[in-house]
Amino acid sequence: MTKLTDLTVVQALNGLKNKEFSAVELVHAHIDGMQKAACLNAFITETPELALAQARVSDARRASGHAKALDGIPLAIKDLFCTRGIRTTSASKMLENFVPPYESTITQKLLDAGAVTLGKTNLDEFAMGSTTATSYFKPTINPWTEGDILGAKRKLIPGGSSGGSAAAVAARIALAALGTDTGGSIRQPASLTGTVGIKPTYGRCSRFGIVAFASSLDQAGPMTRNVEDAALMLKLMSGFDEKDSMSVDIPVPDYTQALGKGVKGLKIGIPSEYRIKGMNADVDAVWQKAADMLKAAGAEVMDITLPHTKYALPVYYIIAPAEASSNFAKYDGVRFGLRVNGESLNDMYDMTRSEGFGKEVQRRIMIGTYVLSAGYYDAYYLRAQQVRRLIRQDFINAFKKCDVILTPAAPSPAFAIEEKQKDPLQLYLEDVFTVTLNLAGLPGICLPVGLSSEKLPIGMQLIGKAFDEETLISAARSLEESANFTHKPLFTV
Amino acid sequence: MQNNSNPITKETVANIANLARIKVTDEEKPAMADELNVILNWVVQLDEVNTVGIEPLVNVNDEDYGSLRSRPDIVNDGNIQTQILANAPSAAMGFFTVPKVIE
Numbered sequence: 145m146t147k148l149t150d151l152t153v154v155q156a157l158n159g160l161k162n163k164e165f166s167a168v169e170l171v172h173a174h175i176d177g178m179q180k181a182a183c184l185n186a187f188i189t190e191t192p193e194l195a196l197a198q199a200r201v202s203d204a205r206r207a208s209g210h211a212k213a214l215d216g217i218p219l220a221i222k223d224l225f226c227t228r229g230i231r232t233t234s235a236s237k238m239l240e241n242f243v244p245p246y247e248s249t250i251t252q253k254l255l256d257a258g259a260v261t262l263g264k265t266n267l268d269e270f271a272m273g274s275t276t277a278t279s280y281f282k283p284t285i286n287p288w289t290e291g292d293i294l295g296a297k298r299k300l301i302p303g304g305s306s307g308g309s310a311a312a313v314a315a316r317i318a319l320a321a322l323g324t325d326t327g328g329s330i331r332q333p334a335s336l337t338g339t340v341g342i343k344p345t346y347g348r349c350s351r352f353g354i355v356a357f358a359s360s361l362d363q364a365g366p367m368t369r370n371v372e373d374a375a376l377m378l379k380l381m382s383g384f385d386e387k388d389s390m391s392v393d394i395p396v397p398d399y400t401q402a403l404g405k406g407v408k409g410l411k412i413g414i415p416s417e418y419r420i421k422g423m424n425a426d427v428d429a430v431w432q433k434a435a436d437m438l439k440a441a442g443a444e445v446m447d448i449t450l451p452h453t454k455y456a457l458p459v460y461y462i463i464a465p466a467e468a469s470s471n472f473a474k475y476d477g478v479r480f481g482l483r484v485n486g487e488s489l490n491d492m493y494d495m496t497r498s499e500g501f502g503k504e505v506q507r508r509i510m511i512g513t514y515v516l517s518a519g520y521y522d523a524y525y526l527r528a529q530q531v532r533r534l535i536r537q538d539f540i541n542a543f544k545k546c547d548v549i550l551t552p553a554a555p556s557p558a559f560a561i562e563e564k565q566k567d568p569l570q571l572y573l574e575d576v577f578t579v580t581l582n583l584a585g586l587p588g589i590c591l592p593v594g595l596s597s598e599k600l601p602i603g604m605q606l607i608g609k610a611f612d613e614e615t616l617i618s619a620a621r622s623l624e625e626s627a628n629f630t631h632k633p634l635f636t637v
Numbered sequence: 638m639q640n641n642s643n644p645i646t647k648e649t650v651a652n653i654a655n656l657a658r659i660k661v662t663d664e665e666k667p668a669m670a671d672e673l674n675v676i677l678n679w680v681v682q683l684d685e686v687n688t689v690g691i692e693p694l695v696n697v698n699d700e701d702y703g704s705l706r707s708r709p710d711i712v713n714d715g716n717i718q719t720q721i722l723a724n725a726p727s728a729a730m731g732f733f734t735v736p737k738v739i740e
Contacts, residue, residue, distance in 0.1 A: 241724075243724065245720035360697070390706075458679060459683065461679075462683075478735055479725055479733055480726075483726030483727065489735050491736075492736055494658055497659045497660070501659070506659055511673060511677075513653050514645070517656060530686075530688035530694070531686050531691075532693075536697060568676065585697030610697075610701070
């Protein structure tokens with residue numbers, strides 16, 4: 145029999161249904177895995193006792209004939225989702241001891257579906273980064289790292305910000321995980337760890353109870369080991385929520401029905417602007433291979449143009465810090481989070497925020513404050529919002545010709561942090577292929593398609609029309625079948 | 638947008654830090670000015686784009702699904718004082734407390 149930790153979510157559900165194993169056994173196997181994988185630092189907070197209690201309840205529910213859609217499935221939750229009674233740190237010193245009195249809508253939906261919580265996963269502080277190395281806690285290590293993890297010469301980053309969730313899924317610690325994506329934080333780590341991640345259309349999944357970074361860009365999404373599991377998870381996570389003022393009230397299709405539809409007759413666009421200068425040759429080769437696979441499966445592959453692509457990162461690095469600087473005004477040492485006492489009230493604010501926020505978070509708050517300040521608002525923030533519309537319009541025009549767009553998800557395979565941290569701009573480029581979707585509000589999926597010359601995974605991104613996750617999933621499932629990516633990380637539990 | 642390079646001086650850093658309520662020491666100011674200048678000199682490329690007559694995009698879904706939703710201004714929860722104060726760094730008699738403001 146396959147190891148319990150190697151199952152997919154759908155296989156595990158079938159095994160539970162056919163009484164091949166119990167939820168307690170399944171969860172036990174994953175708790176053991178979590179302990180074996182402690183060297184990866186995938187988790188900030190582990191909740192094994194809670195997981196076992198939930199598993200026992202799940203087994204009883206199944207025995208009584210009332211099993212739910214995700215009953216008994218152990219999940220890892222990015223530590224940006226508020227979980228009632230379980231501390232939620234955002235990987236920041238600011239929230240090191242914050243215990244939410246309420247549950248996020250998405251985690252509540254999954255709990256209602258019978259899911260089991262293994263713990264809260266590591267991330268870049270407040271989701272600001274693409275490495276999981278800016279966490280106030282230890283950095284997460286990519287399970288594709290060669291050799292003994294602790295002694296490895298070249299410790300690879302798992303990408304970020306949802307790097308803990310990506311590492312947990314890749315290393316078989318969790319069957320699936322929750323991530324969030326503001327500029328690529330689900331898709332880029334998925335690419336670097338050989339996993340599948342979906343950023344849904346803006347408004348599809350509720351943001352209620354997710355620690356806000358840039359509110360006009362933030363979306364939650366599933367991280368899994370295949371497209372089928374991602375479709376199932378997305379179905380359970382999606383839907384209107386009156387507690388999120390930007391939630392869109394439209395029906396949620398059954399995404400699992402889209403899995404077998406194939407790509408025959410589908411038009412797949414390849415944007416020339418994504419072939420960037422100095423592009424990694426392996427990434428380029430896998431991109432070409434993916435286009436060929438879709439063509440062989442019956443799709444029509446065509447060149448398209450997204451002329452404002454090169455402006456997406458600069459737009460993002462005005463809008464995201466601006467929104468963050470406003471959102472982060474609430475961290476004042478008064479109502480929750482860290483307080484560092486000073487001589488006066490103002491001094492307390494200053495000390496609390498300079499000690500509570502890490503370097504990258506402070507940098508972004510400073511940038512955001514500057515671009516919103518009197519005299520600069522029109523020149524920076526307003527102009528960025530105008531260019532944002534042009535970027536969205538590029539996609540609207542492209543989707544008049546094609547149904548789905550195929551691009552890489554990250555500019556290179558996984559790397560060691562020392563190799564790219566010379567200046568912040570170099571790391572900002574990690575999001576060059578993903579950030580456009582957040583600005584345009586569009587859905588995207590990343591799935592593993594090939595290996596680099598160093599035997600590291602390379603993921604491809606498919607981009608869909610707004611609220612057309614179904615076509616995205618059909619195309620992704622077809623590409624997954626053709627690519628038949630069966631490689632595993634060097635470290636699994 | 639400012640086309641002259643390095644719009645951020647030590648003085649600007651002090652001003653932004655004050656607005657953002659972040660303590661930045663005098664020693665940290667030059668390095669922070671440099672870092673912010675690198676970013677601002679990079680985003681300045683947006684000046685190349687012709688944005689005349691382009692409506693700023695605030696909400697990606699407002700054209701198709703309407704703008705920000707509001708609800709009736711009616712209290713829909715309450716009586717959770719203990720929960721609200723549970724994470725307070727300092728609370729007394731049902732209030733958040735702060736350092737003395739008036740001498």
